[in-house]
Each structure stands twice: as structure tokens, then as C-alpha cells.
Amino acid sequence: MSNIKRICAAGCAALVLFLSGIRLFLPTHASAYDDRVPAYAEEILQAVSGGDVQGWLHDTLPAQIGLSAPDWYAMLLSARGGYDLSAYSGALQQYLETEDVSPATTRERMVLALAACEPDPPAVCAEMLDASIGEMGIMSWIFALHLMNNGIPSARYTAADVVAELADQQASDGGWSLTGEFGDIDVTAMTLQALAPYQDSIPDAVARGVDFLAERQLADGAYQSFGTENPESTAQVWTALSMLGIDALADGRFVKDGTLLDGILQFRLEDGRYTHTLGGAVSDMATVQVCEALTAAELQQRGQNLLLFRGEVPQQIPVPDQEPVTTAAPQKQEKAQHPAAVTQAEKAEKAETVTADVTQTTAAGSKITTASAVATLTSSSVSVTQTVTETDVSVDEIIHTTAPPEDPRSDTEKYPYRIPLTAAAGVIFGALTVICIVRRRRSAKTYLTLAGGFVLVTALIWFIKIESPAQFYQNEARQGGGTVTMAIRCDVIRGLPGSERFPADGEIMPLTEFAIEENENALDLLYDAVKAYGLQIEVDGVSGETVNTAYVRGISSLYEFDFGDLSGWTYTVNGERPAVGCGACTLHDGDRVMWIYTVNL
Numbered sequence: 001m002s003n004i005k006r007i008c009a010a011g012c013a014a015l016v017l018f019l020s021g022i023r024l025f026l027p028t029h030a031s032a033y034d035d036r037v038p039a040y041a042e043e044i045l046q047a048v049s050g051g052d053v054q055g056w057l058h059d060t061l062p063a064q065i066g067l068s069a070p071d072w073y074a075m076l077l078s079a080r081g082g083y084d085l086s087a088y089s090g091a092l093q094q095y096l097e098t099e100d101v102s103p104a105t106t107r108e109r110m111v112l113a114l115a116a117c118e119p120d121p122p123a124v125c126a127e128m129l130d131a132s133i134g135e136m137g138i139m140s141w142i143f144a145l146h147l148m149n150n151g152i153p154s155a156r157y158t159a160a161d162v163v164a165e166l167a168d169q170q171a172s173d174g175g176w177s178l179t180g181e182f183g184d185i186d187v188t189a190m191t192l193q194a195l196a197p198y199q200d201s202i203p204d205a206v207a208r209g210v211d212f213l214a215e216r217q218l219a220d221g222a223y224q225s226f227g228t229e230n231p232e233s234t235a236q237v238w239t240a241l242s243m244l245g246i247d248a249l250a251d252g253r254f255v256k257d258g259t260l261l262d263g264i265l266q267f268r269l270e271d272g273r274y275t276h277t278l279g280g281a282v283s284d285m286a287t288v289q290v291c292e293a294l295t296a297a298e299l300q301q302r303g304q305n306l307l308l309f310r311g312e313v314p315q316q317i318p319v320p321d322q323e324p325v326t327t328a329a330p331q332k333q334e335k336a337q338h339p340a341a342v343t344q345a346e347k348a349e350k351a352e353t354v355t356a357d358v359t360q361t362t363a364a365g366s367k368i369t370t371a372s373a374v375a376t377l378t379s380s381s382v383s384v385t386q387t388v389t390e391t392d393v394s395v396d397e398i399i400h401t402t403a404p405p406e407d408p409r410s411d412t413e414k415y416p417y418r419i420p421l422t423a424a425a426g427v428i429f430g431a432l433t434v435i436c437i438v439r440r441r442r443s444a445k446t447y448l449t450l451a452g453g454f455v456l457v458t459a460l461i462w463f464i465k466i467e468s469p470a471q472f473y474q475n476e477a478r479q480g481g482g483t484v485t486m487a488i489r490c491d492v493i494r495g496l497p498g499s500e501r502f503p504a505d506g507e508i509m510p511l512t513e514f515a516i517e518e519n520e521n522a523l524d525l526l527y528d529a530v531k532a533y534g535l536q537i538e539v540d541g542v543s544g545e546t547v548n549t550a551y552v553r554g555i556s557s558l559y560e561f562d563f564g565d566l567s568g569w570t571y572t573v574n575g576e577r578p579a580v581g582c583g584a585c586t587l588h589d590g591d592r593v594m595w596i597y598t599v600n601l
Contacts (some may be wrong), residue, residue, distance in 0.1 A: 032379045037261070044234055047074070047271045048287065054084065057085065057087070061074065061088050061336065066095065075292075097504075104132035121152055129144060130229070138169055141165055142193075146194050166194065175213075176188045179572060194243060194308075206244065218263065222266065226580065226581045231267040231289070232290075239293045242307065243296060277541075277549070295307060306490045342439070393444065429457075481515075482515075484589075486511070487512065489507055493563050502558060520586070521547070521586055522573065523582040535556045550583035572590055573591055
């Protein structure tokens with residue numbers, strides 16, 4: 001009997017070891033992460049609140065009304081349930097009723113937060129919806145649909161109208177974007193979040209959008225935007241999938257070498273908050289968006305798929321097959337859709353046939369004066385009548401051309417300090433040599449050290465160029481890569497509080513033609529432009545020769561976050577937002593580059 005027991009025990013042990021061994025060779029199912037999702041969300045809330053979420057929600061967040069992160073925390077805490085949101089909703093309602101809130105998407109976001117806090121949204125919500133819907137491109141349509149999904153009515157549109165408008169804006173690759181013909185990860189994910197309740201009404205559009213996101217996921221499970229891997233884009237995708245009822249941690253389309261959670265956890269700090277880039281500092285926006293995604297995933301696991309939706313899930317709605325919806329009021333376009341750059345041949349032909357449209361600008365008339373520098377440009381301006389979509393008006397487009405001024409001076413004349421400094425170095429090292437001789441320090445090592453020091457100092461004098469501001473702001477001649485055109489604009493902030501210190505017409509730099517070298521990137525071109533026009537610029541993420549992760553924080557003293565938590569600089573090439581950063585975007589002859597300040601990054 002004892003032998004039988006021993007045999008059974010040994011068999012059971014062998015079976016356990018066998019099954020455990022097999023498990024080592026099988027992929028771990030993503031559902032193993034399920035219990036970590038709510039834990040990571042709670043970790044964020046404890047970190048940002050200092051351990052007292054309700055007290056933070058009642059005392060701290062109401063004082064931060066106007067920033068985007070508190071609004072999103074209020075929305076996700078409302079979805080999680082169990083919190084008293086009255087203090088925040090009261091402060092938010094008062095702010096909306098007494099302050100001139102702009103731009104349109106900011107109004108809509110704040111109204112969405114108020115609707116999440118209040119069982120019966122006040123009348124100001126509907127008023128602000130109708131004042132904002134469609135006024136700033138696709139993002140104002142997305143937020144408008146979220147508001148309708150939360151029971152806020154519009155006197156101008158139905159939910160079916162807005163669904164049709166968003167469906168019509170889908171790109172041929174299945175994604176959505178702020179501008180252009182190709183999809184963008186963040187905008188696609190945010191569009192799908194708004195369309196989630198209506199996926200049965202537009203199944204093909206939703207399916208194509210999901211496929212677009214699946215195809216662009218990185219091997220580690222994360223996503224990137226402008227060539228930079230970041231947790232915000234990954235979080236937006238995870239939120240969208242959860243709202244669509246897709247378990248992103250188990251769906252094979254979104255499980256690569258890693259899952260979405262794996263991709264996000266790369267950016268987690270020790271205290272539970274998150275960074276925007278690997279190894280970076282804590283980012284409030286990254287942290288709140290990750291918390292939102294974790295909350296959406298937690299709700300999805302409970303069978304509650306719609307994070308930003310309150311009410312009954314609509315049945316199929318009739319989505320009209322129509323042209324894009326247009327608003328009664330003039331729309332504010334966030335970015336201009338410009339035609340392709342005009343070639344040299346076309347400009348020459350215009351100059352021959354329409355001489356009235358050609359104006360010559362003298363070199364003296366091309367001087368640009370700033371507080372920090374003076375740049376003299378040899379330029380000509382060819383006026384070419386084209387239709388430019390900029391706040392829905394037609395204007396005469398002028399393409400400026402720049403060339404570095406010819407400087408007939410020799411290097412000796414340009415850098416007159418070289419000879420005197422070299423002579424001074426000779427005198428100093430000669431004196432040191434005499435002192436060594438007098439003190440009988442006549443070893444070869446001493447003389448070699450002095451000679452080496454003199455050679456090094458002389459080399460530094462002749463190879464390091466000490467330039468005046470005017471010299472620095474001169475462009476070097478470029479050749480071999482053709483020509484491109486570029487402009488720098490901030491139209492979206494016109495009329496907003498604080499915009500008075502920037503050009504009233506939104507034009508920081510006019511559309512200008514530049515010669516480029518072969519394989520020149522968009523960052524190099526931007527440096528050329530700011531030199532030509534004497535503009536201030538601040539760029540992060542550049543280390544030595546590594547420019548792939550370059551991020552433009554400010555141009556002409558206009559910085560990210562100056563006009564809201566989602567404001568900053570973005571760029572397009574031929575009307576499209578590249579998937580890589582400006583330092584990794586190679587330009588080609590005839591390209592058209594636009595640097596645009598946006599409030600919807």
C-alpha cells in the first residue's frame with residue numbers, strides 16, 4: 001500500500017513538473033496581466049494625489065481649472081465611481097460661465113468634464129457645444145460627438161450628422177489625421193473613441209481604423225508619434241480598443257513581441273508616474289493618459305466598454321450618405337492645405353506672361369532686423385495668384401527666395417582677431433620658454449609641452465569662428481538637393497488672449513524658397529530659415545550628431561503649452577504629417593514644408 005502511495009505521489013509530482021515545463025515553452029497569455037491593470041491605475045492615482053484621492057479631488061484640482069490634466073482625471077474618476085466630484089464640477093461650471101474660454105476644443109473638453117461630473121448637465125453645456133462644433137477641424141467634431149454621447153443636445157447637428165462627417169474624413173489608409181491624406185495614430189485612436197457607440201452603424205470604417213492601428217504597432221507593443229516612441233499614443237490606442245470592446249491584451253492583432261501594457265510600462269517611473277520619452281522626466285500628460293487607458297481597460301474587462309459615454313448604447317442609427325457637413329459659421333482651419341510648391345520653370349513662365357504680377361524687392365528692402373541679430377538677404381518675390389485654404393479665404397501667395405549675401409572679404413578680413421591672438425599666444429609661450437631656460441628647466445619634455453600648447457591654442461584661434469550676430473545669421477550656400485519652400489505660421493492663435501505679441505496675420509515667416517543639399521532633413525532646413533530671418537528657436541532631443549529625436553519647443557518665442565496643454569509646434573511636408581521627427585525627415589526637390597503652431601497636439 002505504501003509503495004502505491006509513493007508511486008502516485010511521484011506520478012503527481014512528475015505531472016506537475018511536466019506541465020510546468022510545457023508552460024515555459026508556451027507564450028504567456030496576455031490575460032495574465034489583467035490583475036495588474038487596476039493596480040497600475042490605482043498606483044497613478046495614489047502618486048498624483050499624495051495618497052488622498054478624495055481630498056486631492058476636492059481641494060487641489062478645483063484650483064487647477066483651465067488645465068487639461070485635471071479635466072481628464074475628473075472624467076476617469078467619474079467612470080471609476082465612488083468619488084465626490086461636486087467641488088470640481090462647481091468650480092468648472094463657474095469658470096465656464098464667467099471666463100472667455102477658447103479655443104473651441106478647450107471649451108468642448110471642459111464641457112465634457114462637467115458633463116461627466118453632473119448627472120444633469122447645465123444649460124451652458126449645450127450653448128458651448130453649438131458654439132464650438134466643427135470650428136477647429138476634426139478635433140472639434142470628435143469632442144462634439146463625445147458631448148452628444150453624454151446627453152448634451154445640439155441645435156445645429158444630430159449625432160448621425162457628426163458620425164457621417166467623421167466617417168467622411170477617414171483617409172484611404174484607414175486612419176484619420178488633422179490634415180492631409182494619411183492617418184495619424186493619435187487622431188485615429190481619438191476618432192474611434194468617439195465613434196465607439198456607433199460601430200454597428202459604420203462597421204467598415206471602424207474595422208479599417210482598427211486595422212490601421214494594428215499595422216502600425218511597434219514590436220515592443222508601443223506606438224510612436226513623429227518618430228518618437230511615447231506612452232501617450234499607446235494609451236490613446238488602448239483606450240480606443242477598450243471602448244470598442246476589444247481586449248487589446250489578448251487580441252492577436254495587438255500582441256507583438258510585447259503588449260500595449262508592455263509598451264507603456266517602459267515609461268513608468270519608480271513612483272508610478274510616467275515620462276513622455278524613455279529616460280525623461282515625469283510628464284503630467286503622459287501620466288493622466290496612461291491612467292485613462294488603464295481605467296478604460298479595467299472597464300472593458302468588466303464588460304463596461306465606454307469610458308467617455310454615459311447612457312444607453314444606441315442601436316444602429318441611419319448615417320446619411322452625404323458630402324462633408326459644413327458649419328453655418330466660418331470654420332477655423334487648424335492647418336492650411338497648401339498646393340504643391342511652384343517650380344522655377346512655372347515661376348519663369350508666370351514672370352514672362354503676367355509681368356504685372358512680378359515684383360522685385362531690393363536687397364536693402366530685404367533686411368530683417370531683430371533685437372538679437374541683423375540678417376541681410378538677397379531676395380526676390382514672385383507674386384503667384386493661387387487659392388490657399390487659410391480660414392477659408394483666397395489670398396495672393398508670394399514665394400520669397402533667399403540666397404546668402406556675397407561677401408568679398410577674405411577670412412583675414414572677416415576674422416581680424418586671428419592674427420593678434422596668434423601673436424599674443426606666441427609672446428606668452430615665448431615668455432614661458434625664456435622662464436624655463438632661466439630656471440634651468442631645459443628638458444625635452446618641457447619644450448615639447450610648450451610647443452604642443454602653442455600649436456593647440458593657435459589651432460583653436462584659427463578653427464573656432466567668433467562671429468557677430470550678423471555673421472551668424474547668414475546662411476551657407478547649399479547645392480545638390482534642389483529647392484524646397486517653407487513657411488512658419490501660427491494662425492490658430494489669432495484672436496486668443498496673449499496672441500497680441502505675435503503677428504496679427506499668423507505669418508511668422510512667409511513662404512520662402514531655400515536651396516538644400518542632398519539628404520538634408522527638415523531640422524536643417526528650419527535652422528537655415530531661422531538664420532535667414534533672424535528668428536529665435538529652441539530645440540530639445542539633439543545630442544551631438546544624433547538629431548532623430550529632435551523636438552522643436554519654441555520658434556520666435558512661441559513655445560509649447562503657451563496656449564494650452566495640447567499646444568505646440570508641428571510640421572507637414574506636402575500637406576502630410578510625417579511619421580518621423582523633423583531631424584529624421586529627409587527632404588527632396590520641390591517639397592513644401594509648413595511649420596504650424598497648433599492647440600491640438
